Amino acid sequence: MAVNQADFERALAVGRPPNITALFPNSKALIVSGKVIDRALLTKGRCMTIAANARNPFIIRGALAAAQRANAAIIIEIARSEGGAKAYCPVNYWNMATLVDTAMNELGITIPVAIHADHYGLKKESDIDFAKVEIPTLFEHGITSIAIDASHLPDDKNLLTNLALSQLVPAWAGYETEVGEIKGTSGLSTPDEALFLIQGLNAHNIFPDWIALNNGTTHGIEASDAGIDVELTRKIHDQLSPYRISGAQHGTSGNSSDRLRAIAEQTRTTKANVATALQMVSWGVEVNDYGNAKLDADGRFVKLKNEGVTESLWEEMVAYAEAQGWKGGNYKNLNLPFANRLTGQPAAVRQRMCKAVEDFVYKLLTSVFNAEDTAEAALAAIIQQGSHDLGPKAERLEDPAQWTGDKIVEKAATLDSDKGPEGDFDD
Structure with a gap:
């Protein structure tokens, strides 16, 4: 099934956000707010779509072609560690929209696509002043959705950071927040932590589209199949149901297809980040059902002959990685130099x-993911609204007088939370 051409033209006329129309005035690419993608998945129900981490341009083109075949609304994204000021990838916060727009026009892509700045991470309070300068530049360069990730900070500072930086996110844009740094089975998020964050934002008329949790996964190459705790995720999403927030699933590599189906079917998740697996597949490295790269008897990645990069280039990449002391997940650092x-x-x-x-x-x-034919629902949402701005899903339920700065600190002190071990868990 393909997008109805008349509906596409109607959505194209009104559905592109103002930063996209200013950057690409003659484009036929339906780049939309992250809100549009979330609403489309909710309309179909029991499904989620890929947020493809575009570590290289081949991933962008392949993911767009797949979504066109599936008639699915999707997200193309890059995280701050991957594509921020200290990027290890050629695709970054400031060129990703241009790369996506170019590919969509060249390939004749007619499904709606959001451009997401994933994991805009803040690890200390001093990061906030820098973020106030940098975040507006992301939207100037075509970002249509962002994840403010202050999950590295204590609960009160996480909330206060979101309150400060959400003011920089255009009202029409997709907005993701996060509770619990992604650390695998350590420092799992709790329903009370998630509720604290969302209630505090709600009291100040801030209604995120997604919340990401530490629900048992890690970034990068997962050594085991422990993966997503589906029941914990369902429990947290149920507790948050009055606030109508969707789930964003991070760290999908390392999870079987069955577990990913379960997270789509049994929770309110609409966005599933996939990064490492796409990188490996583009290079021609063999991956299993868990999205993990296979290793040979010597612990080296299994490169499929006549797949991905040429054999001679792969040998160069491996030699370069070995010279740098890079193994396993650190092969990600090959993206920029190569x-x-x-x-x-x-x-x-x-x-x-x-x-x-x-x-x-x-x-x-x-x-x-059960995401096929969600493109139609996205177009319908735009056409019905007659605008690129779908507005919030939720309304204010909390009393702002109960969520002043002092009271936020007091409430956070009552939370029973385990943040897990210290360390760098970025992918």
Whole structure:
């Protein structure tokens, strides 16, 4: 099933946010707010879509082609660690929208796509002043959705940071918040922590579209299949149901298709981040059902012959990684130094890299996430609203007098939370 052309033209006329229309006035790419994607998935129900971490341009093109085949609304994203000021990827916060717009026009993509700044991480209070300068530049360059991630901070400071920085997010844009830094089975989020964050935001007329949790996963290459705690996720989402917030699932690599189906079917999750698996697939590294790269007897990645990058380039990449002391998940650091070498491969090689991502993402969208045909619901939401701005899903339920700065600190002190071990858990 394909998007109805008349509906596409109607949505295109009103559905692109003002930053997108200013940047790409002659474009036929339906780049939309993250709110549009979330509403489309909620309309269908029991489904989520991919938020594809675009560590290289091949992932962008492959994910877009897969979504077009599946008629699914999707998100293209990059995290601050991947594509921020200290990026290890060639795709970044400031060029991602341009890359997506170009690919959509070239490939004739007619499904709606949001451009998400994932994990805009703040690890100390002094980061806030820098963020106040940098965040507006992301929207100037075409971001249409953002995750303010202060989960590294104590609960009160997490909330206060979100209150301070949410003012920089346009009202029409998608907005994600996070409770519990992604640390696997350590420092799992609790219903009370999540409720504290969302109630505090609600009291100040801030209504996030998504909340991300530490629900048992990690970033990068997962060594086990412990993965998502579906029941914990369901319990937290149920407690948050009056606030009509959706779930954002981080760290999908390391989870079987069955567990990912369960998170789509049994929780309010509409957004599922996929990063490491897409990178490996684009390079031609073999991955299993858990999205984990396979290793040979010597602990090296299994490169599929005549898949992904050329064998000679892969040998160069491996040699470079070994010289740097990079193993396992640290292969991610190859994205930037090899960006031009990857682009300089023959057309047939570049095309097979994109096709491998396309086939992987298409399977996720249709056989695991149940996201097919959500593009129609996204278009319908835009057309019904007659605008790029769908407005908030929720309304204020909390008394702002009970959520002043002092009272936020007092309430946070009563929470029983375990933040887990210290360390750098960025991917």
